Amino acid sequence: MGDVITVVVTGAGAPGIAGTIYSLKNNPDELPFRIISTDVKSDPVGRYLADEFYKVPTPEDKEYIQSIKKIAIEEKVKVIIPQTSREIISLSQHLDEFREIDVSVIVSDYASIRRANDKYLIIKECKNTNVPYPEYFLIDNEKDFHSSLEKLGYPNNKVVVKPRFSSGLRGLRIISNETLTINEFLEEKPTGLNIDLESILKIFRNGPFPEMLVTEYLPGDEYSVDVFRNSNGTVAIPRNRKDIRSGISFDTEIELNSDIIKYSVRLSESLNLKYCFGFQFKMDQANVPKILESNPRIQGTMVASTYAGFNMIYYSVKEALGHSIEISDIEICDNTQIKRYWGAIATKDEHYSGRI
Known part of the structure; x- marks a missing residue:
């Protein structure tokens, strides 16, 4: 894996784009990445954080898959990293087409994605696996x-x-x-x-x-759980969403809650999800964590787990390239905290000028 690895990161306008790129660029093996970002809009912020950018059709467009495949072939892409819920649905239905051109996609199979994206089926899955859920x-x-x-x-x-x-x-x-x-x-x-x-x-x-x-209604603290799963097992890293604005974590802290970890592992295995993905839980009045939903893709603040000692975004890429990740002896830094702030990218005539 010593050569430069070219990857596509979709959803260049997603809130987590900077964290995803950071996790790739700052990987523990110090491997070089060339990052191509894509988005349905022509001028998202991730355009200026990546090495190259392409505008693509919406995931529902019949030309979407062909557009992504064309980029992958022309740019000699090895791995596609989808960041949006709409794209994982489309990509998961065409995994064989990407395998034919020697490209891996960091997404679970379609059957798993379909269940994980369905808030009703997630609750039924919780019933079957003895995971607490709201009435x-x-x-x-x-x-x-x-x-x-x-x-x-x-x-x-x-x-x-x-x-x-x-x-x-x-x-x-x-x-x-x-x-x-x-x-x-x-x-x-x-x-x-x-x-x-x-x-x-x-x-x-x-x-x-x-x-x-x-x-x-669940009145207690809300948690996101960053999860990595491969054939060797599952790593689940819960974090308290201490400040949420418009659905985005602005202050989040790693809290290795054993119950939330246990429930996340159960659901991961039951749904047969793989690579990196997430769950959300919220405490009820008795401080019991109950499921809110599943996010079968990279989560917006998953970079928190990178800082906590387990770079699951990078490890998912490494796994997709055929390198099995050993997870039996890892150390997660509890109480690691991420505080989001309003940064910005400056541009002029569609060229990068600076960053704050």
Whole structure:
């Protein structure tokens, strides 16, 4: 592996692009990488962090796979590293085509991706593997929606509603009957997640009723878990999401919670996920971690695990290149913390000028 390794990193506009590139460039074997980034937009920030950039069609476009294959062939790419939920669905269905041109894709097979991206099936997987999950109802009409709210104790209890299929915070709302105090109104920044029942009913009545999960509200700390899995075993690194803005961790700290690690390993094996991916848990009122969702791809702040001593993004590339990673004797630095800030890239006439 001494030669320069050319890789494609998709989702150049994704929040985690800088962390992914950092993890590749700062790998423990000091191997050189040439990084090509791609995105559906023509001028994302990752264009200026990579060595080369290509604009590509959307993953749903029939030309998407051919576009990625063309880049891979022309640039002599060895590994493709997808960063977005939409792309992993498409890429996982065409793995054989990439193997034919000697290109590896860091993604699980389609059957695993399909289950992991389905918030309803994830809960069913938790049932089968004895992993705690929130009380829930799958609904697709207003009558069942009202019934689920009543069973979950609304209006005395907050209730969470989210689409069966979505990524990030898209479509997620916390239905609450609480009224803001004057102090909360004046001092706290709005999150955009809270909504009253009347307002969300207006949305649902404005088109075909979507398939939604209605779940209990979990009031405790939220955790992301960075996971690496290969034939030698599974490494799970939980981190407390101490400050979340627009679904992105701005302050996260490694906390090696044994229960969360145990549950993440169970789910990883049950779903047959591989390479690097993640889960999210949230504590209930009794401080029991319950599943929120699965992210069967690189997570936005997975670079935290790189700093904690296990560069799973790089190890996934190494694994994809045929080098089995031994995980029996690793040390994770507990309490490692990542604090995100508002940096920026300066450009002029589509050329890099500087970075803050």
